[in-house]
Amino acid sequence: MSSSSIVSGRLRLSFHRHEAKLTCLLFVLGIALAVTAPRFFSSANLALLARSMGVLLIVSVGMLNVILAGGIDVSAGAILAVVSVVLVRLGNHGLPASAMLPLGLLAGAGLGAVNATLIAELRIPPIVATLGTAGLFRGLLLEWTQGEWESSIPPWLNSIGSPRWGGLDASVLAAALLILAAAGVLHRTQIGRALFRFGDSPLAAARTGISARQPIYFAYISLGLLTAIGAVFYAAQLGAVQGNAANGYELTVIAAVVLGGADILGGRGTLLGTFLGVLLLCSLQQGLVLLHVATFWQSIATGTIVLFGVILSSAQRLHQTPLLQRSPSA
Amino acid sequence: MTSTSPAPASLEKFENPSATFARRLVDLRLSGHLQPGVVTLLVLSFCVYAGYRSGDFWSALNWQLLTQSLAEAGLVSLGMMFVIASGGIDLSAGAIVGVAAVTAGIAAHHNLPVAAIEAAALAGGILCGAFNGLLIGVLRISSILVTLGSMILFSGIALALSNGSSFAGFPDGLLWWNDAALLGIPLEFLLFLATAVVAAVLLGYTLWGHYVIAVGSNRVAARYSGYPVALTLFSVYALQGLLCGMTGILLVARLASARADMGQGLMLMAIAAVVLGGGPIEGGSASVLGTLVGVAAFYIVQDGLLLLDVPPFVQHALTSILLLVSVATGNLLRGNREDRR
Numbered sequence: 001m002s003s004s005s006i007v008s009g010r011l012r013l014s015f016h017r018h019e020a021k022l023t024c025l026l027f028v029l030g031i032a033l034a035v036t037a038p039r040f041f042s043s044a045n046l047a048l049l050a051r052s053m054g055v056l057l058i059v060s061v062g063m064l065n066v067i068l069a070g071g072i073d074v075s076a077g078a079i080l081a082v083v084s085v086v087l088v089r090l091g092n093h094g095l096p097a098s099a100m101l102p103l104g105l106l107a108g109a110g111l112g113a114v115n116a117t118l119i120a121e122l123r124i125p126p127i128v129a130t131l132g133t134a135g136l137f138r139g140l141l142l143e144w145t146q147g148e149w150e151s152s153i154p155p156w157l158n159s160i161g162s163p164r165w166g167g168l169d170a171s172v173l174a175a176a177l178l179i180l181a182a183a184g185v186l187h188r189t190q191i192g193r194a195l196f197r198f199g200d201s202p203l204a205a206a207r208t209g210i211s212a213r214q215p216i217y218f219a220y221i222s223l224g225l226l227t228a229i230g231a232v233f234y235a236a237q238l239g240a241v242q243g244n245a246a247n248g249y250e251l252t253v254i255a256a257v258v259l260g261g262a263d264i265l266g267g268r269g270t271l272l273g274t275f276l277g278v279l280l281l282c283s284l285q286q287g288l289v290l291l292h293v294a295t296f297w298q299s300i301a302t303g304t305i306v307l308f309g310v311i312l313s314s315a316q317r318l319h320q321t322p323l324l325q326r327s328p329s330a
Numbered sequence: 331m332t333s334t335s336p337a338p339a340s341l342e343k344f345e346n347p348s349a350t351f352a353r354r355l356v357d358l359r360l361s362g363h364l365q366p367g368v369v370t371l372l373v374l375s376f377c378v379y380a381g382y383r384s385g386d387f388w389s390a391l392n393w394q395l396l397t398q399s400l401a402e403a404g405l406v407s408l409g410m411m412f413v414i415a416s417g418g419i420d421l422s423a424g425a426i427v428g429v430a431a432v433t434a435g436i437a438a439h440h441n442l443p444v445a446a447i448e449a450a451a452l453a454g455g456i457l458c459g460a461f462n463g464l465l466i467g468v469l470r471i472s473s474i475l476v477t478l479g480s481m482i483l484f485s486g487i488a489l490a491l492s493n494g495s496s497f498a499g500f501p502d503g504l505l506w507w508n509d510a511a512l513l514g515i516p517l518e519f520l521l522f523l524a525t526a527v528v529a530a531v532l533l534g535y536t537l538w539g540h541y542v543i544a545v546g547s548n549r550v551a552a553r554y555s556g557y558p559v560a561l562t563l564f565s566v567y568a569l570q571g572l573l574c575g576m577t578g579i580l581l582v583a584r585l586a587s588a589r590a591d592m593g594q595g596l597m598l599m600a601i602a603a604v605v606l607g608g609g610p611i612e613g614g615s616a617s618v619l620g621t622l623v624g625v626a627a628f629y630i631v632q633d634g635l636l637l638l639d640v641p642p643f644v645q646h647a648l649t650s651i652l653l654l655v656s657v658a659t660g661n662l663l664r665g666n667r668e669d670r671r
Contacts, residue, residue, distance in 0.1 A: 122658040125611040132654040139647030264472050296489030303483025314471040
């Protein structure tokens with residue numbers, strides 16, 4: 001560990017710089033919003049912002065695990081839809097919360113395990129494997145629901161989503177707890193550290209005795225589990241779900257994690273950066289809503305800010321390693 | 331990772347390097363053709379089954395309709411093939427199709443001649459592609475990140491340009507692309523085949539094709555060899571933009587309307603088609619024939635399932651399974667070499 005401390009120290013410094021840039025960007029956005037839409041900083045709106053961040057934050061922490069391990073998962077939106085529809089549909093049939101919640105989490109972890117198996121055992125490239133499972137999960141889900149809406153949710157789910165504690169709901173608390181837990185796992189456990197090293201170089205990790213499969217299983221199953229937790233709050237907040245729910249959600253999640261400075265090639269990324277990425281995306285969207293900007297301008301602004309963040313973090317990496325830059329892969 | 335033996339013992343590997351190299355080359359050659367072969371076999375047996383179960387499957391009308399939508403996805407897939415061969419990926423392809431369709435719609439709205447409408451759509455596509463190419467080739471940012479951002483950006487631009495509504499009232503000259511046929515073969519499909527031939531020539535017989543493969547295999551080595559890496563990458567994404575623009579025109583001609591979200595689903599479809607055809611997602615290799623097989627497999631299977639009265643959502647799931655099974659089979663047949671990653 002001591003030999004790598006210099007390198008990791010330098011890396012940590014550079015990533016703090018990326019997070020410093022993100023914070024600056026947030027300040028600029030905050031000032032712009034304070035001038036144009038002072039209502040943004042009212043306590044009611046801030047509570048609303050926190051609620052809108054909860055689910056995205058929970059799923060993003062899982063996606064960070066996967067990206068740290070050098071993978072990617074485009075089936076997260078489909079998993080979110082499957083779990084939320086399962087929860088609401090079976091819940092509406094009268095199954096109690098004590099049975100449904102474990103079942104939902106188990107379903108999420110199971111779907112994550114399917115991804116992990118395809119990637120670790122059959123050696124299908126992550127983007128292809130999850131592309132396939134996204135279509136598979138979504139197709140089976142739509143066949144099950146026949147595209148119909150579940151327009152009411154069971155009362156226990158409703159109470160999970162209802163705001164308390166000054167406008168905040170359980171998703172905010174859960175997101176905070178899960179980030180703390182993730183910080184503990186990523187930095188204080190063997191499997192967490194293995195994730196970074198495996199993502200940086202699977203070959204080097206194998207040479208130091210890290211399993212070639214374990215980090216993959218850990219990353220995708222944890223994403224599945226966290227997505228399932230997110231799905232509970234997603235369904236609870238919306239109050240109605242259908243098979244096409246969360247279509248394209250995975251791309252928002254990946255955008256948030258990447259905006260937070262995580263290296264898409266694996267091995268580098270921080271929870272703080274991910275949090276800032278989610279905060280930036282959500283406050284931008286919330287601000288534009290307050291300014292009564294049409295939806296398509298919101299997506300133009302979101303795309304621009306994602307590109308801007310990507311350029312910020314890449315420019316700095318390019319500066320550090322001009323020649324030995326790894327060729328980007330999918 | 332296959333050689334887990336310690337360093338001194340692995341020296342024997344170097345006794346006859348040329349033999350290992352030649353064998354590896356043969357392996358690579360074989361693996362390149364293996365997966366399209368597997369897919370072709372699966373699809374052919376499916377065709378026999380579908381023809382046996384449904385009388386409409388081999389009808390001329392079915393194949394005419396099939397090849398039209400195949401042509402649209404095929405053009406994007408050809409562009410995606412070059413992008414993936416150059417070591418990248420383009421998530422914004424569907425959004426570019428939307429931008430091209432909407433620009434065509436705006437041009438038609440202003441009663442411009444057909445040629446100007448087509449030029450507008452192509453220009454819209456090329457501009458979007460060039461934007462990607464600039465960031466990826468010149469600023470050297472990872473393609474997946476750039477196109478993730480530009481996908482959101484372009485779909486927003488397409489929506490803003492169209493104000494969220496759809497365009498109609500296109501001149502007959504443009505709709506001609508959909509109606510015209512030669513010897514019963516739809517013109518769209520012939521255009522696609524011609525483009526595929528051009529793509530094969532570009533890939534196999536020009537310096538540019540060599541550059542694309544070299545950049546995809548090892549970008550650093552390509553740079554040290556003095557290849558124009560930035561220019562190559564830029565042109566690859568610009569070409570993808572052009573092909574997306576063509577797809578936009580064909581889509582507008584077939585549906586006689588233009589919407590911002592027209593290209594939805596085409597991006598994933600194109601990536602899946604390239605991979606199904608045996609193109610490694612890591613880049614450095616490409617086959618036009620493989621891509622043709624990949625995209626045809628998707629559309630033939632989807633069409634067959636439709637005729638077999640399989641519910642639409644199950645069709646979707648089954649085509650996904652086709653992708654997973656064929657990639658996994660290709661991997662297993664290739665001997666599960668672990669040095670890929």
